[in-house]
Amino acid sequence: MLDKTFNPAEIEAKHYTQWEQSGAFSADPGSDSLPYTIMMPPPNVTGNLHMGHALTFTLQDLLIRFKRMKGFDALWQPGTDHAGIATQMVVERQLAEKGISRHDLGREKFLDAVWDWKAESGGNIVKQLRHLGASADWPRERFTMDEGLSEAVRSVFVRLYKDGLIYKDKRLVNWDPKLLTAISDLEVQQKELNGKLWHFRYPIDGEEGRYIVVATTRPETMLGDTGVAVHPEDERYQDLIGKNVKLPIVGRLIPIVGDEYADPETGSGAVKITPAHDFNDFEVGRRAGLEMINVFDKFAHINENGPAEYQGMERFDARKRIVAEFEALGLLEKIEDHVHMVPHGDRSGVPIEPWLTDQWYVDAETLAKPALEAVETGKTEFVPKQWENTYYDWMRNIQPWCVSRQLWWGHQIPAWYGPDGEIFVEESEEAAQKAAAAHYGRDGVELNRDPDVLDTWFSSALWPFSTLGWRGPGDEIPELDRYYPGDVLVTGFDIIFFWVARMMMMSLYFMKEIPFKTVYIHALVRDENGQKMSKSKGNVIDPLEIIEEYSCDALRFTLAAMAAQGRDIKLATSRVEGYRNFGTKLWNAARYCEMNGAEFDRAFDPLSCNLKVNKWIVGKVAKATQEIETALEGYRFNDAANAVYRFVWNDFCDWYLEFSKPILGSEDAGAIEETRKTIAWVLMQILHLLHPFMPYITEELWENFGGKDAGLLISSGWPTFTDAHIDAQADADMDWVIRLISDVRAVRAEMNTPPSVKAPLYLSDGNDEIRRRMSENTDLISRLARLSSLEELSGEMPKGAIQVVVEETTFVMPLGDLIDVGQEKARLNKEMEKTLVEIEKINKKLANESFVSKAPEHVVKEQHDRKADFEGTKAKLEEALARLADL
Incomplete structure (x- = not known):
């Protein structure tokens, strides 16, 4: 007998263990079934489950369970990412608590410490994914620094280098002066700060008393200025183009150049150009042939290229001194308050520096061409389709990809330097020694390995094929042939360029085939007011806490039901509570079936029903199944969830079970028997349809109702029906x-x-x-x-x-x-008066321009929503009063 209530925590632990031990999550390479593959976006090994994870992994699990039940040989390939900077910071902080730095340990011992940490604490995110019900093929779990994947990384790097697609170059990078490494754009966080805009006068060389005024938010970079740009059609400066200014403090002559980057409508129309410390200036400098002078060292202190009295000075101290010196020279025109965006390292929290340095680059422009063509021709499709525009925008304007990082944790670049700086790129030191011997004509050449490691995105770009055993070109791997390419990638829009595009580029270059047929881009999970979740706002919703309070099934169903294509999810705990109640409704329905003797009979044929009400519910099952299936195939998760919800709550619980009561209470033995079997059969179909969304409660009920030889629900088939199951007359x-x-x-x-x-x-x-x-x-x-x-x-x-x-x-x-008409009219009129008063209040608020323009967006929307609710109440009251008018 089912308990009055179900215990989610107990059920979740029991069934997950049962599923995993049974091998239900495993793909079967020897199967005759069609393969279906989803590559899990590897979460950072340092990570903890957040609501974005909960959404993406719920949707993937929903698809994989559905396809598994549809009879596919489903592979959900799991794994984690080594997360270079994040992991190194975690271990460095732990060492710092003991008063030890990584330099005290040295590279080899430090890496041992990182591996030790990974073995102890690096699996938390995987445990949490299990808690979410993720049915990944865990024995196949990979890590981006597994030996096999590391071999693939070395092979790819060497091949791209020898094909001329990886090279070393001196270019600007996002430099983190605290972590002392280049970082990717994704690791740069823009912060709005109240700052200053300093207007400096640069004297025109040879024209006493004439100046050109430039404005800057970063006075410290002026030490590296190598030009001033004006728009070539700006009439104010036509006679100055080609002349020089004398750079104050430094004293060198720098040219005035014409370049469309200078906006005549902004400031004075003239901009200082510091090619070594600004990305836009770098491009202007290249076009104009300007010198690139780097005036910072790796700590963002003034280096040997600055005036002697500034050398060694921290950048912001140098800023103060430069402003003071301009003022003393009479060259400070004015200072304005200025609100602007300042890039910061998301891990270190310090302002990053665009810094000119030698780094390794991938020729992304060449690799991007076939990746662009694959989407343009529909070989890979984005859902929703509008995200293709984001992809196109990135790929058509792609820049060289900086892949080197000045870290110790990661894939060390397979490059060795000879005594004269000659570079030998090979998969091993032994191969590099052979190449060096051939180059220098002698053995035993001393080589030094490049200390840098590769950008984390480099190894994760190989994920679709490296996880399936690929280690280098020419590999013949049966599982790779079977499960590549993947069917769908489920991910967020923020890594379309950083990960999706790079997987496309690498896969097409090395596998000559797209890595996945569909890219489903899910939206953001926001708070109930539509605000982005953040610790600073205090509005973060922890999925693990939600699971503990409301159950895993309730959270999963909520996320699926709200995952409308192209629309952010506004998550409120009240919604999760509502779907927990949905689970309770199903549990109580099952208890009703049990108490009324409804037992599942595998031999029961729903087409044998004679009673109209039973024919009707059989048809509803068939229709719901088709609706859910069609929605899932089209990645319309919310439509699928809402279809199963409507069927279970409305058709089955609210109507069919009520229709069954008089039959079960009658003396017609045949009708009772048919109805009991129908009720049990419908309940079993519900468990199948609902399983991908709410796996735990459905597995528990299946265990109680499916029979001893039923096996596990997770491994059972998806229901199939024909038109014969729908009786049009009964319907x-x-x-x-x-x-x-x-x-x-x-x-x-x-x-x-x-x-x-x-x-x-x-x-x-x-x-x-x-x-x-x-x-x-x-x-x-x-x-x-x-x-x-x-x-x-x-x-x-x-x-x-x-x-x-x-x-x-x-x-x-x-x-x-039967009613007191006068009293009822009075009650309705009183309710109408209250409703009209509320509508008037809201109208006044919304007519107030100050309120609409200054109030947060979610507050204004809340007023619109309240108005709509009151308008609905008003319409109902009007209808009720109209009914009473003639009484």
Whole structure:
């Protein structure tokens, strides 16, 4: 016997262990079934489950469970990313607590410490994914620094280098002066700060008393200025283009150049150009052939290229001194308050520096061409389609990809330097020594390995094929042939360029085939007011806490039900609570089945049903199955979730179980037997349809109802139906009965008719079909609509009758003698007055321009939503008053 309530925590632990031990998550390379592959976006090994993870992994798990039940050989390939900077910082902080730095340990011992940490604490995120119900093929779990994946990384680097697609160059990078490494754009966080805009006068060489004014938010970089740019068509400066200014403090002459980067409408129209310390200036400098002078060292202190008195000075101290010196020289025109965005390292929290340095680059422009063509021709499709524009924008304007990082944790670059700086790029030191011997004509050449490691995105770009055993070109791997390319990638929009595009580039270059057919881009999970979750705002919702309070099933169903394509999820705990109640509703329905002797009979054929109500529910099962399946195939997760919700809550629980009560309470043994079997059969179909969304409660109920030889629900097949399962007559008749009962209930509620009071209902006009439906279902309608009688009207219209119109048929319900009409009108009018007052208040607020423009967006939206709710109430009250008008 089922307990009165179910215990999610107990059920979740029990079934997850059971699933995993049974091998239910495993793909079967020897299977004759069609393969279906999802590559898990590898979470950082340092990570903890957040709501974004919960969404993406719920959707992937939903798909993999669905496809598994559909009979596919489903592989959900799991793994984690070594997360270079994040992991190194974690271990360095732990060492710092003991007063040790990584330099004290040296590279080899430090890496040992990182591996030790990874073995102890690096698997938390995987444990948390299990807690979410993720049914990945865990024995296949990979790590981006596994030996096999490391071999693939070395092979790819060497091949790209020898093909001329990886090279060393001196270019600007995002430099973190605290972590002392280049970082990717994704690791740069833009922060809005209140700053200053300093206007400096640069003297025109040879023209005493003439200046050109430039404005800057970073005075310290002026030590590296090598030019001033003006727009070539700016009439104010036509005579200055080609002349020089004398750079204050430094004293060198720098040219005035014409370049469209300078905006005549902004400031003075003239901009200082520091090619070594600004990305835009770098491009101007290249176009104009300007010198690139780096004035910072790796700590962002002034280096040997600055004036002697500035050398060694920290950048912001140098800023203060430069401003003071300009003022003393009479060259500081003005200082303005200025709000601007300043890039910071997201890990270190310090302002990053665009810094000119030698780094390794990938020729992304060349690799991007086939990756662009693959999406343009539809070989890979984005869902929703509009994200293709983001992809195109990145790929058509792609810049060289800086892949070197000045870290110790990561894939060390397989490059060795000879005594004269000659570079030998090989997969091993032994191969590099052979290459050096051939180059220098002698053995035993001393080589030094490049100390840098590769950008984390480099190894994760190989994820679709390296995880399947690929270690280098020419590998023949059966599992790679079977499971590559993947079917769908589920990920967030923020890494379309950083990860999706790079997987496309690498896969097409090395595998000559796209890595996945579909890229499903999910939206952001925000708080209930539409605000982005952040610790500083205090609005972060922890998925693990939600699971503990409301159950894993409730969270999963909530995320699926709200995952509408292209629309952010506004998550409120009240929604999760609501879907927990949905689980409770299902549990109680199962208890009803159990208490009424409904046992699942595998031999039962739903096509054998004779009772109309049973034929009707069988048809509803078939329709719901098709609707859910079609929605999932189209990645319309919210439509699929809402379809199963409507069917379970409305069709099954609210209507069918109510329809079954008089049958089960009758003395018709045949009808009782058929209905018991139908109820149990429908419940079992529900468990199948709902399993991908709510795996735990469905598996628990299946265990109780499926029978001893049923096996696990996770491994059972998806229901299949034909048109024969839908009885059009039964469907039309019972849907009509439901509409009539619903409309009568609505009228009774509007009229405030006490539930205990039964009222007669008369058919005022109707055809033979309506009469038949009414006659065949009189008892059922009367019972559920709380009617004292249901018959065709003969004679005059009863006094105090209210009309109930169902489609084109009119029924009348005499309520004049059952309610106090005067009192009811007074109550409705009072409610109307309150409603109108509230609408007026909201209208005044929304008419206030100051409120609309200054209030947060979610506050304004809340007022619009409240107004819509009150307008709906007003319409209902008007309808109720209209019904009473003639009484």
